[in-house]
Amino acid sequence: MNDKNFKKLPIQLSEKLITEIKAGNSLFQKSIKENGLPAFVTPVNPTTGKGYSAMNAIILGMQRHDDPRWMSAEAARYGGNWVKKDEKGTIIEFPKTSEIQAIRTAEGKRIKKDGVTQTKTVEFDKPQPGRAFLFNGSQLKDMEPLEEFLAKQQSGQTLSPLERAAKLIDDSKAVIIHGGEEAYYDQKRDAIFMPEPENFENETKYLQAAIHQLTHWTGHEDRLNRTMEGKFGSLDYAREELRAAIAGILIGGELKIGHNFGQQAAYMNNFVKILKDEPFEIAKASRDAQKIANLLLGVSQKRQQKQASETPGFKQGDEISYMDTTYKVLETYKTKSIKVEDSTGSRKVLKPEYGLYKSLLEAKTNPLGQEMVMDEEQGEAVEQEQSQKVGR
Known part of the structure; x- marks a missing residue:
């Protein structure tokens, strides 16, 4: 993707919202679709069970799919699913603190071992905007029937909406x-x-x-x-x-x-x-x-309650979605190091001091954090000296 020609995501979203508002069919104006179902369905990654940050959720929700499941083509393939012919992905943004890059020779050629490209993790000084194209469950082949997925989602819920x-x-x-x-x-x-x-x-x-x-x-x-x-x-x-x-x-x-x-x-x-x-x-x-x-x-x-009651760590079989790929924990060691395999089949041993190890642990224990929108905190205290009605 050529960054010089890429229109930043907030601008894309603003322009689309303006078009929908003028047409009278934005999420703000129409909460129910013509089929009688909600216009907004909370998006979720079916592999990790995690949701998406507000801006990404709105972007995905504006596609008006009834299926809440969203994931990248690569993650879908890793789970045995494939994108249907001619389907187009929906782009989201997330902050990334590191990037996996191929290890290359001085001449720029990729170094391979047993046919698998060797990789390294490069840590960024500051979070960088990462992008991913996601596909809805209705755009993928061989997905679990939606009714079964939704039933599992609600299996532990004892209260009505x-x-x-x-x-x-x-x-x-x-x-x-x-x-x-x-x-x-x-x-x-x-x-x-x-x-x-x-x-x-x-x-x-x-x-x-x-x-x-x-x-x-x-x-x-x-x-x-x-x-x-x-x-x-x-x-x-x-x-x-x-x-x-x-x-x-x-x-x-x-x-x-x-x-x-x-x-x-x-x-x-x-x-x-x-x-x-x-x-x-x-x-x-x-x-x-x-x-x-x-x-x-x-x-x-x-x-906070969950993290206080659980000791952070990995166990064999963990599957963690991070940086538009999924890592599977193949082995754990007494030293707390782990062996992982990504969705390309590349395997490596990660030690606790490695950046990727820390990122995967964060992605596992704090899944919402990986999708948060990058913005500087702004919020100054403002005194209100008179009665003020808000939200009329």
């Missing part, structure tokens, strides 16, 4: 005051105001609206401390709404109750202006939306 949504709202411990006709978050009073549940079309609509207000509630200085400025209809107001909208899509997809952006028509013109004038804002908004979703879904807490 609506029960999970209600539990998420209750677990947040947010102050929710019912009454009136508007749904909004009052930042100064740190309280969510909602119409009575019976005023909504059904329970799903009520829960979706409450979760949307919860996404704004996370911005309080005692929580994620986001800048939430501007009056209704302003660009600053729209920036917060963009973050809340993306987070609502992610949470609704995870809980399987879908999303409802509410008064979306009031924000679309400003969304288009922001995406057109500041295309990289979508990456920043996605990063913040990821934090919102993580906080409300409890992803970070679950990960």
Whole structure:
């Protein structure tokens, strides 16, 4: 891929969103497809079971597939699946801290042993943007039937989608005051105001609206401390709404109750202006939306509990997706070194001090971290001196 001719991914995403918004069929505007199924299906790597970061999830979700499974052609081949004829991949980006390169002679020829190219791991001083083309399960041959995969996904889930949504709202411990006709978050009073549940079309609509207000509630200085400025209809107001909208899509997809952006028509013109004038804002908004979703879904807490209760390490048979390939652990040693085989058949022994060893361990114990969007942290504390309605 020629970087000089490559249009950066946030720009590509912004341009596509603008086109869809103008056509009235973006994820913000249409949460249900014509076949009656959710417009956004949370993408997942079926081999590792891990999801994708917010921006990548939106990119994949905008393809409108009903199948949540996504992986690279190489990873698919490693699992015995193949890309169907004429299917095109969807590009995503992720930060990579190292790269596997072929070992070459002084003349530039690859060094091979028993017909296998020998490789080395090159560590980067700073994370570099990595790219991968992914294919949906519906684009691959010989995949496990979707119904069976989905049944396995839900096998340990005892609560219904609506029960999970209600539990998420209750677990947040947010102050929710019912009454009136508007749904909004009052930042100064740190309280969510909602119409009575019976005023909504059904329970799903009520829960979706409450979760949307919860996404704004996370911005309080005692929580994620986001800048939430501007009056209704302003660009600053729209920036917060963009973050809340993306987070609502992610949470609704995870809980399987879908999303409802509410008064979306009031924000679309400003969304288009922001995406057109500041295309990289979508990456920043996605990063913040990821934090919102993580906080409300409890992803970070679950990960910390899991890591605290488990001793990090490898075991024979582990399959770890990293850098658009999959590594299988063939042997483990008392020294904690491991022998691995990648999807090309190349084998090597990795010691704990090796960069690739550390990267694979991180990919195993913190799978979400490998897909996080690269952005500088921005977030300054902003004092709110007056009552402010957000998310009307």
